[in-house]
Amino acid sequence: MADTSIKDFEAAIAELESIVKKLEEGDLALEQSLELYERGVQLSRFCHARLEQAERRIEILNERGELKPAPASLTSEDPGR
Amino acid sequence: MADLFDLPFEEDDSDARSNPPEPPAARRQVFSVTHLTIRIRDLLEEQIGQVWVEGELSNCRVWNTGHLYFTLKDEQSQLRGFMFKSALRYLRFKPVDGTCVVARGRLSVYEPKGEYQLVCEHLEPQGLGALQLAFDQLKKQLQAEGLFDESRKRPLPALPRKIGIVTSLEGAAIRDIIKVLRRRYANAHLVICPARVQGADAAPEIARGLRQIGRVPGVDVVIVGRGGGSIEDLWAFNEEMVARAICRVPVPVISAVGHETDVTIADFVADVRAPTPSAAAELVVSRKDEFCGRIDRLHDRLRSAARGRIQTLSRRVHVAGSRPAFAAFPARLAMRGRHAADLTHVLARALRNGLAARARRLQVLERQLATFDAGRRLGGLRARLVAAETRLNATINRQHDRAAARMRTVLGRLESLSPLAVLGRGYAVAWNADRTRILRDATSVAEGDRVRVTLASGELDCEVRSTTE
Numbered sequence: 001m002a003d004t005s006i007k008d009f010e011a012a013i014a015e016l017e018s019i020v021k022k023l024e025e026g027d028l029a030l031e032q033s034l035e036l037y038e039r040g041v042q043l044s045r046f047c048h049a050r051l052e053q054a055e056r057r058i059e060i061l062n063e064r065g066e067l068k069p070a071p072a073s074l075t076s077e078d079p080g081r
Numbered sequence: 082m083a084d085l086f087d088l089p090f091e092e093d094d095s096d097a098r099s100n101p102p103e104p105p106a107a108r109r110q111v112f113s114v115t116h117l118t119i120r121i122r123d124l125l126e127e128q129i130g131q132v133w134v135e136g137e138l139s140n141c142r143v144w145n146t147g148h149l150y151f152t153l154k155d156e157q158s159q160l161r162g163f164m165f166k167s168a169l170r171y172l173r174f175k176p177v178d179g180t181c182v183v184a185r186g187r188l189s190v191y192e193p194k195g196e197y198q199l200v201c202e203h204l205e206p207q208g209l210g211a212l213q214l215a216f217d218q219l220k221k222q223l224q225a226e227g228l229f230d231e232s233r234k235r236p237l238p239a240l241p242r243k244i245g246i247v248t249s250l251e252g253a254a255i256r257d258i259i260k261v262l263r264r265r266y267a268n269a270h271l272v273i274c275p276a277r278v279q280g281a282d283a284a285p286e287i288a289r290g291l292r293q294i295g296r297v298p299g300v301d302v303v304i305v306g307r308g309g310g311s312i313e314d315l316w317a318f319n320e321e322m323v324a325r326a327i328c329r330v331p332v333p334v335i336s337a338v339g340h341e342t343d344v345t346i347a348d349f350v351a352d353v354r355a356p357t358p359s360a361a362a363e364l365v366v367s368r369k370d371e372f373c374g375r376i377d378r379l380h381d382r383l384r385s386a387a388r389g390r391i392q393t394l395s396r397r398v399h400v401a402g403s404r405p406a407f408a409a410f411p412a413r414l415a416m417r418g419r420h421a422a423d424l425t426h427v428l429a430r431a432l433r434n435g436l437a438a439r440a441r442r443l444q445v446l447e448r449q450l451a452t453f454d455a456g457r458r459l460g461g462l463r464a465r466l467v468a469a470e471t472r473l474n475a476t477i478n479r480q481h482d483r484a485a486a487r488m489r490t491v492l493g494r495l496e497s498l499s500p501l502a503v504l505g506r507g508y509a510v511a512w513n514a515d516r517t518r519i520l521r522d523a524t525s526v527a528e529g530d531r532v533r534v535t536l537a538s539g540e541l542d543c544e545v546r547s548t549t550e
Contacts, residue, residue, distance in 0.1 A: 009239050010239045023383065023389075040383045044376065044379075047376055056268040058273065070273065074259065
């Protein structure tokens with residue numbers, strides 16, 4: 001949906017910043033204020049999504065450029081010293 | 082002439098005369114030049130063999146064959162030297178004129194020219210360590226090329242999608258990095274390219290790792306490094322090929338080599354230098370912390386800005402309601418009761434509809450947020466964001482309700498100015514017989530016409546007895 005209008009996390013933050021600024025400065029109509037607010041909510045939803053997007057995953061890149069899951073020993077809290 | 086006889090030349094001459102006669106030609110041992118040269122060569126190679134010799138380098142020149150030619154000299158003497166390309170490769174500094182060196186090699190003879198020379202196997206600078214010299218030389222060169230320039234440094238991504246790591250799987254560094262990332266950014270996605278970080282193969286492996294990891298889709302920041310060790314252990318990170326590989330990575334690179342006090346060439350070319358591998362992990366994550374604070378602050382501002390807007394607008398409606406134009410309304414209403422009633426109705430409907438539409442939109446937004454939140458539970462970070470948003474929405478809603486209430490008050494006033502209310506104060510409205518028209522003009526009715534009169538309570542059915550203009 002409208003999320004395609006958001007380029008990336010940094011762009012979302014930048015736009016959110018400009019919206020806040022506009023709301024703070026501009027003598028806007030109620031209608032427009034609400035539109036901006038709506039967009040602000042949309043942007044913050046996008047940020048939420050991005051925060052979750054990165055998966056808790058560790059991969060090993062081998063010499064042939066293939067990605068394999070990391071051995072469990074690497075991720076265990078105690079390396080068994 | 083006696084002086085002349087004292088000269089060595091004359092002496093030789095006289096010696097020759099006093100010497101016994103030369104042996105006959107048949108008994109002479111005559112060498113060919115080559116034969117003699119070979120004998121000299123054998124003599125030098127066997128008698129002197131491997132030597133260490135110190136001196137100052139001059140006339141250094143690498144031929145296009147890749148071999149190095151040089152002269153080693155001190156105050157009185159010179160020695161020609163030669164070094165094969167294969168041996169040159171292992172030097173950790175660049176031999177340049179004026180460097181005082183200790184050379185290890187074998188004496189040999191170059192037969193075509195009848196010259197003896199040192200076939201050098203190893204060179205090391207005197208005084209300054211070879212490694213230090215190599216470090217200084219490479220640093221100077223890369224700096225001259227502009228590879229350390231601040232303008233080349235790229236900012237780290239706000240929130241990395243995938244974090245690339247080039248290091249050894251066996252070392253402490255990778256465990257430190259994983260531990261820190263797990264603690265501070267639980268859902269981090271790591272892509273590790275294993276590379277030896279010590280020994281002769283380390284530099285090419287690290288360089289290869291950097292090339293590969295830069296091509297993995299989604300990797301938007303790379304950490305390259307290893308744990309602490311001696312200067313020799315860390316040496317790969319002072320190699321030119323590693324430095325150049327770092328420069329060519331298409332995304333920002335964080336160097337994390339050894340301890341705080343270890344500074345390598347990699348640190349100078351990297352976009353960010355982390356003092357340790359753990360610190361590199363913290364650098365990546367602290368960016369995220371920073372962002373969460375920023376989002377929180379933005380939410381606060383969005384909320385109060387939106388609230389401010391709505392308050393201002395509500396106030397305006399309020400003020401409009403108490404303007405003189407409105408205050409003078411009753412009198413005019415008496416004249417134009419029906420119109421005013423219509424107007425009031427239209428105004429009220431418009432305001433109510435507008436408010437209702439906005440209230441619906443807020444509800445939709447809230448529902449969207451609710452379904453969005455209904456999914457997975459998040460860590461403290463996301464919870465903070467959700468709390469900020471909920472707060473924001475609640476406030477907006479409350480403000481909106483308040484604005485709506487104020488508008489209702491204004492509408493209430495308008496209602497109080499409606500014809501019915503006016504009638505309560507003693508006015509009456511006169512209609513034509515079928516109650517389709519308000520009578521405004523006495524000439525519009527004739528004697529005997531029936532008219533209806535609306536009072537505050539009830540209606541009268543009347544007959545016109547006479548009219549007066």
